[in-house]
Amino acid sequence: MEGKALAPIIEVKDVHKYYGNVNALNGANLRIFPGEFVILVGPSGAGKSTLIRLLIREEKADKGKITVAGRNIRRFSYRDLPYYRRNLGIVFQDYKLLPNKTVWENVAYALEVSGASDEDITRKVPKVLQAVNLRSKEDAYPDQLSGGEAQRVSIARALIHNPKILIADEPTGNLDPEASREIADILEKINCQGTTIILATHNKELVDRMRKRVVLIKAGKIASDQKQGRYSF
């Protein structure tokens, strides 16, 4: 891969994370380069979600070092976090949309919090909604959407800052196969435009179809790392 000549955009070095006596991550090492599409697979409880929580700094590693875009994210103070997160796109299994806001407002909110101007918002929101094919639903509330649509809103929101990295934790976990394929297509499209994508998933069909770099996490460690991998553990 030509990207390997560059410095990694994410580097996970000997990371450990404990929950009481449970060792959720046990010396994980991983390097991800700009523009890569990395799929994290592994049995439930293997440490995928823990790794993602550490990457978005919902939690801190107990040992080891995580560097994102050259910065040690463990050092971020509580006040730095909002700024860090504005540079990441994050997509969750349960969408995490604000229930009292319309599709448009949910996407616009991510821009509002960063102090974007009204003109900026009116210019960017329609574009990103267009990209996930949701212009027609912009006035709907989250509970009026199908799972696939809600997830697309969540992706639109993640993309609004034009992030260098997009992290998706089981984005197809609640979706039917067709909606899942749609989400996968959107993610591939985003990746083609240069965004680094980290996707944690259990969706075998998706992984096998995409033929991307597949990182298998087992018992808190990276068990295998294949360039054009398949879903197997």
Added chain:
Amino acid sequence: MTQIKRIIKQAFSNFIRNGWLSLTATLIMTLALLTVGVFLVVALSTNKIASDLKDKIDIVVNFKDTASEALIQQLKGDLMIRPDIKTVRYISKEDALNEFKQRTSIKEEIREIVTPEDNPLPRGLQIQSVNVSEYDYVSEVIKKPTYAPYIDSSSYDDNKGLIETVNNATKFVERFGLILSAFFILVSILVVFNTARLAVMFRAKEIEVMRLVGASDSYVKMPFLIEGFLYGFFALIIETILIYAGVNVIDSISSGTVFGQFVERVIPIYYSEFWFIVLIEFIVGTVIGVGSTYVSIRKNVKL
């Protein structure tokens, strides 16, 4: 500036979209303010009525004709030293006669017996005090050997019972009112605090999402605090309308009854103190609304 505008806009939009929650919180705040409001009206009225009553209580010391003018002035001087004694008015024989003539409660024939030439009415001092307990001091002074032989009578003993009743009633209202209002304010705080806590807990997930999309601490908190302010503000409007209407309804149904006499005295006090009452309630509402929301956010949301 844009951020402030957005925060305020968000608070209003949340207030409207969380209709039921806002309505519940506002109504509970209304009840809390209602207790505060009723207490304020009653407390202000009793205070005013009691002080009016105290103003009407006075002691009149009547002198025998043997008492010299100098002695009367000396007593007046002795009494005026006391800071609590408001006025000491000298009543000459002529003044006494004029007042006597104006008393319609006395029969015409009797009034005519007394003339300026044959005036048995005594000279006197009319004493008014800010503090009714001061009348005990007056009573002691006039019993001194210097004055006692020249004093014909004093109204101290007649008024003593009334003075004590007013004294006790005022003290009772002050103490009881204070305890009652403290109790109601405490209950309101607990109730509103719990409502705010529920509101925040109910939306804890929302707050988490806001943080995850990169909202800063104050950007997350401010709309909630403004919502808390709005609960208090709207509650104040509803409560003021209710008390205003209530006072007028009570006025119209109680007129002509014994209770009506009390109400007649309360209403002008309510009107004259209207803005003071609103201001106090505004402060109470804001402190409870914003304060309990703030504490709820701090306690229930890991930001």
